[in-house]
Amino acid sequence: MDEAALRRPVGGAAVMAEQIRHILGVIEGNSAVRVQVLPLSRGVHPLMGGSLSLLTLRDGVTFAYVESFASGTSVDTPARVLELTTRMDIARSKALDSGDSVSLLHKRLKEYEDDIDS
Known part of the structure:
Protein backbone atom coordinates (compact mmCIF):
# COMPACT_ATOMS: atom_id res chain seq x y z
CA MET A 1 0.00 0.00 0.00
CA ASP A 2 1.38 3.38 -0.96
CA GLU A 3 1.53 5.76 2.01
CA ALA A 4 -0.22 8.37 -0.14
CA ALA A 5 -3.43 6.33 0.26
CA LEU A 6 -3.16 6.86 4.02
CA ARG A 7 -2.28 10.53 3.88
CA ARG A 8 -4.85 11.82 1.38
CA PRO A 9 -7.99 12.39 3.51
CA VAL A 10 -10.65 11.21 1.07
CA GLY A 11 -14.02 11.67 2.77
CA GLY A 12 -12.53 13.45 5.78
CA ALA A 13 -10.88 12.38 9.01
CA ALA A 14 -13.77 10.22 10.27
CA VAL A 15 -13.94 8.20 7.05
CA MET A 16 -10.18 7.73 6.94
CA ALA A 17 -10.11 6.65 10.59
CA GLU A 18 -12.84 4.08 9.94
CA GLN A 19 -11.04 2.73 6.87
CA ILE A 20 -7.75 2.37 8.76
CA ARG A 21 -9.57 0.69 11.67
CA HIS A 22 -11.05 -1.77 9.18
CA ILE A 23 -7.64 -2.54 7.64
CA LEU A 24 -6.14 -3.06 11.09
CA GLY A 25 -9.05 -5.31 12.05
CA VAL A 26 -8.50 -7.49 8.99
CA ILE A 27 -4.76 -7.72 9.65
CA GLU A 28 -5.16 -8.45 13.35
CA GLY A 29 -8.02 -10.91 12.77
CA ASN A 30 -6.29 -13.05 10.17
CA SER A 31 -2.66 -14.13 10.45
CA ALA A 32 -2.61 -14.86 6.70
CA VAL A 33 -3.11 -11.17 5.86
CA ARG A 34 -0.06 -8.95 5.69
CA VAL A 35 0.11 -5.32 4.68
CA GLN A 36 3.27 -3.52 3.71
CA VAL A 37 3.22 0.26 3.41
CA LEU A 38 5.57 1.87 0.93
CA PRO A 39 6.53 5.19 2.59
CA ALA A 95 8.23 -1.05 1.63
CA LEU A 96 8.22 -1.28 5.41
CA ASP A 97 8.00 -4.76 6.88
CA SER A 98 4.62 -5.89 8.23
CA GLY A 99 5.30 -4.84 11.83
CA ASP A 100 6.49 -1.36 10.91
CA SER A 101 3.57 -1.04 8.49
CA VAL A 102 1.07 -1.83 11.26
CA SER A 103 2.80 0.74 13.47
CA LEU A 104 2.46 3.34 10.72
CA LEU A 105 -1.23 2.47 10.30
CA HIS A 106 -1.76 3.02 14.05
CA LYS A 107 0.09 6.35 13.84
CA ARG A 108 -2.06 7.57 10.93
CA LEU A 109 -5.20 6.37 12.74
CA LYS A 110 -4.28 8.41 15.82
CA GLU A 111 -3.67 11.49 13.66
CA TYR A 112 -7.13 11.16 12.06
CA GLU A 113 -8.75 10.52 15.44
CA ASP A 114 -7.05 13.65 16.81
CA ASP A 115 -8.41 15.62 13.84
CA ILE A 116 -11.93 14.38 14.63
CA ASP A 117 -11.60 15.40 18.30
CA SER A 118 -10.33 18.92 17.52
Missing part, protein backbone atom coordinates in the same frame (compact mmCIF):
# COMPACT_ATOMS: atom_id res chain seq x y z
CA LEU A 40 6.65 8.38 0.59
CA SER A 41 10.21 8.87 1.86
CA ARG A 42 11.37 5.90 -0.26
CA GLY A 43 10.76 7.91 -3.44
CA VAL A 44 9.61 6.54 -6.76
CA HIS A 45 8.71 2.91 -7.25
CA PRO A 46 7.76 0.81 -10.27
CA LEU A 47 4.05 0.57 -9.40
CA MET A 48 3.26 4.28 -9.38
CA GLY A 49 0.21 5.21 -11.39
CA GLY A 50 -1.90 2.14 -10.77
CA SER A 51 -2.41 -0.99 -8.77
CA LEU A 52 -1.29 -4.54 -9.35
CA SER A 53 -2.80 -7.78 -8.09
CA LEU A 54 -0.93 -11.05 -8.60
CA LEU A 55 -3.05 -14.17 -8.26
CA THR A 56 -1.80 -17.74 -8.22
CA LEU A 57 -4.38 -20.42 -8.87
CA ARG A 58 -4.42 -23.86 -7.28
CA ASP A 59 -2.84 -25.33 -10.40
CA GLY A 60 0.13 -22.97 -9.96
CA VAL A 61 -0.70 -20.65 -12.85
CA THR A 62 -0.15 -16.99 -11.96
CA PHE A 63 -1.88 -14.11 -13.61
CA ALA A 64 -1.97 -10.40 -12.95
CA TYR A 65 -4.58 -7.70 -12.87
CA VAL A 66 -3.34 -4.18 -13.59
CA GLU A 67 -5.62 -1.29 -12.82
CA SER A 68 -5.31 2.43 -13.44
CA PHE A 69 -7.74 5.27 -12.93
CA ALA A 70 -9.59 4.55 -16.18
CA SER A 71 -9.16 0.86 -16.92
CA GLY A 72 -8.23 -2.60 -15.74
CA THR A 73 -6.50 -5.38 -17.63
CA SER A 74 -5.91 -9.06 -16.93
CA VAL A 75 -2.46 -10.31 -17.88
CA ASP A 76 -1.65 -13.98 -18.34
CA THR A 77 1.28 -14.16 -20.73
CA PRO A 78 4.26 -15.61 -18.83
CA ALA A 79 6.74 -12.93 -19.91
CA ARG A 80 4.44 -10.07 -18.90
CA VAL A 81 3.50 -11.75 -15.61
CA LEU A 82 7.22 -12.16 -14.83
CA GLU A 83 7.81 -8.47 -15.57
CA LEU A 84 4.95 -7.44 -13.29
CA THR A 85 6.09 -9.83 -10.56
CA THR A 86 9.53 -8.22 -10.70
CA ARG A 87 7.94 -4.77 -10.35
CA MET A 88 6.00 -5.99 -7.32
CA ASP A 89 9.15 -7.46 -5.79
CA ILE A 90 11.02 -4.17 -6.21
CA ALA A 91 8.18 -2.19 -4.65
CA ARG A 92 7.90 -4.68 -1.79
CA SER A 93 11.65 -4.40 -1.16
CA LYS A 94 11.22 -0.65 -0.69
